[in-house]
Amino acid sequence: xxxxxxxxxxxxxxxxxxxxxxxxxxxxxxxxxxxxxxxxxxxxxxxxxxxxxxxxxxxxxxxxxxxxxxxxxxxxxxxxxxxxxxxxxxxxxxxxxxxxxxxxxxxxxxxxxxxxxxxxxxxxxxxxxxxxxxxxxxxxxxxxxxxxxxxxxxxxxxxxxxxxxxxxxxxxxxxx
Amino acid sequence: xxxxxxxxxxxxxxxxxxxxxxxxxxxxxxxxxxxxxxxxxxxxxxxxxxxxxxxxxxxxxxxxxxxxxxxxxxxxxxxxxxxxxxxxxxxxxxxxxxxxxxxxxxxxxxxxxxxxxxxxxxxxxxxxxxxxxxxxxxxxxxxxxxxxxxxxxxxxxxxxxxxxxxxxxxxxxxxxxxxxxxxxxxxxxxxxxxxxxxxxxxxxxxxxxxxxxxxxxxxxxxxxxxxxxxxxxxxx
Amino acid sequence: xxxxxxxxxxxxxxxxxxxxxxxxxxxxxxxxxxxxxxxxxxxxxxxxxxxxxxxxxxxxxxxxxxxxxxxxxxxxxxxxxxxxxxxxxxxxxxxxxxxxxxxxxxxxxxxxxxxxxxxxxxxxxxxxxxxxxxxxxxxxxxxxxxxxxxxxxxxxxxxxxxxxxxxxxxxxxxxxxxxxxxxxxxxxxxxxxxx
Numbered sequence: 280x281x282x283x284x285x286x287x288x289x290x291x292x293x294x295x296x297x298x299x300x301x302x303x304x305x306x307x308x309x310x311x312x313x314x315x316x317x318x319x320x321x322x323x324x325x326x327x328x329x330x331x332x333x334x335x336x337x338x339x340x341x342x343x344x345x346x347x348x349x350x351x352x353x354x355x356x357x358x359x360x361x362x363x364x365x366x367x368x369x370x371x372x373x374x375x376x377x378x379x380x381x382x383x384x385x386x387x388x389x390x391x392x393x394x395x396x397x398x399x400x401x402x403x404x405x406x407x408x409x410x411x412x413x414x415x416x417x418x419x420x421x422x423x424x425x426x427x428x429x430x431x432x433x434x435x436x437x438x439x440x441x442x443x444x445x446x447x448x449x450x451x452x453x454x455x
Numbered sequence: 456x457x458x459x460x461x462x463x464x465x466x467x468x469x470x471x472x473x474x475x476x477x478x479x480x481x482x483x484x485x486x487x488x489x490x491x492x493x494x495x496x497x498x499x500x501x502x503x504x505x506x507x508x509x510x511x512x513x514x515x516x517x518x519x520x521x522x523x524x525x526x527x528x529x530x531x532x533x534x535x536x537x538x539x540x541x542x543x544x545x546x547x548x549x550x551x552x553x554x555x556x557x558x559x560x561x562x563x564x565x566x567x568x569x570x571x572x573x574x575x576x577x578x579x580x581x582x583x584x585x586x587x588x589x590x591x592x593x594x595x596x597x598x599x600x601x602x603x604x605x606x607x608x609x610x611x612x613x614x615x616x617x618x619x620x621x622x623x624x625x626x627x628x629x630x631x632x633x634x635x636x637x638x639x640x641x642x643x644x645x646x647x648x649x650x651x652x653x654x655x656x657x658x659x660x661x662x663x664x665x666x667x668x669x670x671x672x673x674x675x676x677x678x679x680x681x682x683x684x685x686x687x688x689x690x691x
Numbered sequence: 692x693x694x695x696x697x698x699x700x701x702x703x704x705x706x707x708x709x710x711x712x713x714x715x716x717x718x719x720x721x722x723x724x725x726x727x728x729x730x731x732x733x734x735x736x737x738x739x740x741x742x743x744x745x746x747x748x749x750x751x752x753x754x755x756x757x758x759x760x761x762x763x764x765x766x767x768x769x770x771x772x773x774x775x776x777x778x779x780x781x782x783x784x785x786x787x788x789x790x791x792x793x794x795x796x797x798x799x800x801x802x803x804x805x806x807x808x809x810x811x812x813x814x815x816x817x818x819x820x821x822x823x824x825x826x827x828x829x830x831x832x833x834x835x836x837x838x839x840x841x842x843x844x845x846x847x848x849x850x851x852x853x854x855x856x857x858x859x860x861x862x863x864x865x866x867x868x869x870x871x872x873x874x875x876x877x878x879x880x881x882x883x884x885x886x
Contacts, residue, residue, distance in 0.1 A: 291722065292723045297745050306756040309766070310760070311696060312709070315772065330825075359709075361710050362710070362712060366716055370720065374809075381808075385728055399819060407820035407821065409784040409789075409823075411823075413788065424773060426753040426754050426757065429845065430848050438784070439792065442792075443790070454732050464871070471864050483758075484769050488849060
């Protein structure tokens with residue numbers, strides 16, 4: 280088993296092929312449910328549901344939380360939460376078949392694992408914060424938005440990648 | 456440059472070109488886009504001339520007796536709109552009426568109520584002046600199937616709280632109308648001033664007919680489902 | 692006529708389909724290497740443009756596919772959920788997200804993929820997202836007016852510029868092909884990075 284692990288470990292699919300398959304998945308998702316994929320909405324649902332359980336009056340007073348309960352909706356039973364569970368499963372299956380499942384921290388040799396984790400936390404916080412403004416992330420707003428030719432989707436795509444290119448120079452030591 | 460990639464690169468371009476030249480795109484998203492851009496350019500409301508003609512014609516008024524028949528028959532094709540403020544609406548209103556304070560009649564969510572065009576809308580308030588003004592405004596915006604309750608709630612309740620007794624010499628219809636109005640009053644739960652209620656005012660408060668009356672008048676307002684999907688954007 | 696869920700299929704299928712589509716998404720994503728943060732940020736430093744290629748290919752494939760299905764009447768594209776174009780909030784959000792991307796090396800979708808194969812930085816990134824959402828929600832009253840401002844509504848790009856969506860796709864395809872070619876040239880010139 281060990282040599283299989285090292286053989287297949289980082290042979291990834293051709294990105295065009297992966298993109299084509301992802302496009303087909305998007306078509307099917309839109310065809311079946313009328314909505315696209317996404318991810319940051321699941322985090323939003325988790326936060327709202329936790330706040331509601333821990334401090335219900337605070338949740339009622341804050342219009343951001345309260346709006347998610349309109350119409351009797353239960354945030355955690357959100358389409359995106361189920362989809363994210365599926366993504367976890369799919370990634371696990373694919374990883375196991377290729378021997379890529381094991382606990383590790385992936386970081387550039389220039390920085391330590393600990394620094395990488397702190398930066399991941401910071402990056403995640405910034406990303407989560409920004410995703411609330413745009414009401415989506417790269418999969419949800421940009422990708423699914425662009426699929427239906429939505430103006431918001433294209434703006435999101437351009438501003439996310441534009442913003443990243445803008446700041447990339449300052450963070451190059453972390454990656455290269 | 457691998458030949459395979461050049462071939463693949465041409466595929467989306469060729470496919471989109473095919474799409475661009477396909478015939479008969481009457482039902483597609485492109486047709487809807489064209490319709491939308493045409494619509495936004497055209498004014499769809501009533502011209503002032505036609506509005507004048509309509510306002511001279513008193514067809515838009517619905518008489519209290521007709522409205523009573525609609526209420527008792529629970530005619531589902533009618534939508535009653537109470538144009539007064541929320542406080543008065545909560546105190547009492549016609550059964551099944553929804554509340555749109557008239558200052559807010561042109562907001563988008565309230566306009567969505569009229570979009571389905573499935574209902575005959577009856578506008579009412581305490582009198583006739585405000586509903587008639589609202590009628591004029593909504594007609595100007597192109598909304599159809601509007602009626603105004605003649606005399607408003609004031610005349611409506613006066614008619615059914617204490618229907619005018621017909622004289623001996625009146626024709627038979629007058630007596631039929633009188634009985635009908637008393638029946639409407641009973642149906643709406645209005646106390647009949649002819650009935651002797653023992654115990655005076657205190658008993659009036661406690662009798663089940665009165666409490667039953669309050670619930671009858673405050674029937675749950677009709678839930679109007681606007682036609683346009685109310686943006687279920689949950690984001691992602 | 693799609694979309695199937697509100698009309699033809701009952702609403703209870705929605706969550707099952709969510710899991711299925713998510714599984715497919717996760718599988719494809721992981722197999723294309725999108726659980727690797729160093730691969731993802733390659734697009735910003737020029738050593739690996741896989742993100743761009745996969746992203747744009749997916750968007751174009753799906754758009755052209757949906758447009759064909761819309762033409763044949765199999766789906767009503769106007770009824771699909773788009774993103775309301777709240778211009779300035781989206782731009783501000785995108786800038787924050789871009790910054791987060793180069794700092795943390797993930798986006799939420801790829802982060803979940805990384806969690807699936809055991810990358811601890813993926814776990815921490817997701818924790819960071821939760822933190823970021825929490826901070827935003829608590830600070831929401833400050834942003835509330837801005838959040839709802841400059842809303843052009845759920846408008847599509849062809850509608851906004853009043854061009855045919857099909858010609859728009861032709862244009863996008865051409866731009867994409869050019870972008871793929873140019874990035875291939877760039878990659879040849881950039882020092883390759885082992886990750």
